[in-house]
Amino acid sequence: MAEKTEAKREKVLYVVGMGPGEEKMMTLQAREILENCDVIAGYTVYVDLLRERFPDKEFYSTAMKQEWKRCREVLRMADAGKKAVMVCSGDAGVYGMASPILECSEEFPQVKVRVIPGVTAALAGSALLGAPLAHDFAVISLSDLLTPMEQIEKRLRYAALGDFAICLYNPSSRKRADYLKRACDVLLECRDRQTLCAVVRQIGREGEEFHLLSLEELREYQADMFTTVFIGNASTKKVRGRMVTPRGYKKEGEKE
């Protein structure tokens, strides 16, 4: 009992990954925390979805690019004793809010930050496609909002040289319409133009769809901000219309 009382007094901010879309892709833990919290903070678009689902909660949302303000505000609420949750789509750590919240939390030493993982788009998209990330893989964002383009291109080059399967986040936006093409040009320096690739749109949401295509064809594809891109390694192949990377270079078990 003493422990329970103590736990109640502890100031905690949860950073929760909600998975890629529908509620069923959330973990049990994530849902339980949402059900038991007082206030939910996040991007306007996610918060609006949760408002209907949890009508009795307090909500706090800010637009994109005001993330530090949002972090500080939600930490302040937790510090004031509210059970506060910062929600992210996908996983809380992968390009999510866990990192800025932790950095910002140095100003709030009484608040413990607990990160609750979720299914990121790389895993959800991969499941839909088949198994493109079944061997070593790299995840790279094409957004140059916080990263210089040279650094992004360097990563693409080394991921290609290492024959990693690659998942690309943020392949396009209004301001970066040709970024996927530029990324493909870098990859084509050392990867075969027939390398099996795929695009997945609206993962875990209505209208979810995928297409398999070659790296050469990917170069011409017009991605939007709802697209996640997959590039196979040298062994990735089409199996029954799906994208499958074998789990190694040696043959497995009975197939030998």
Place this chain on the structure above:
Amino acid sequence: MAEKTEAKREKVLYVVGMGPGEEKMMTLQAREILENCDVIAGYTVYVDLLRERFPDKEFYSTAMKQEWKRCREVLRMADAGKKAVMVCSGDAGVYGMASPILECSEEFPQVKVRVIPGVTAALAGSALLGAPLAHDFAVISLSDLLTPMEQIEKRLRYAALGDFAICLYNPSSRKRADYLKRACDVLLECRDRQTLCAVVRQIGREGEEFHLLSLEELREYQADMFTTVFIGNASTKKVRGRMVTPRGYKKEGEKE
């Protein structure tokens, strides 16, 4: 109604990622599929855990290294009309069973394979640590069961050169006691010896623990088969005892 009847007649094999440990880290979707299936197949150790939880199900387990046999058998059950599930720890795609099941399913064209994603150890370990994978990252397995050691070392080298945050799976086993040391030697060729690293043990299970250490110290660490290893990028830092990778190289929002 017509659609429902049709769905019932469809032959489906689910490959389900259960997350890293406790049931609460499973997705709602994964649990629903386990609740509604007839037969659950997988490694002996996972199947034994589920046996208690779902006492009325049929179970099918085989030891390690008999995976192709297990794939064929569970596909045969699905083909015979049973609602069959192949379970994997973590995610079904990341070094999981989705890939061999899909390859094997070419022999069973009537059976549709549906992959259900889960929280892989990279994400669950990352959440515990803070946010080590908040920027571009690579996942590499040190197991040379199916991959030649030269290929593994090549991947380590390029991931290090690209300044990816890195998550290492299977850092050790009885036969490969010195593999983590070898991996660190490759990384130390181009990464600073003070690079922030971490080891996480028993993710999502009782006895879960983590330690932060430098790359130099990681070289001397004796990992076991329950360990997952994280290597930071050049910007990764310690924040309140946690491991945090900033989300970019430029400064964010209000901090500018």
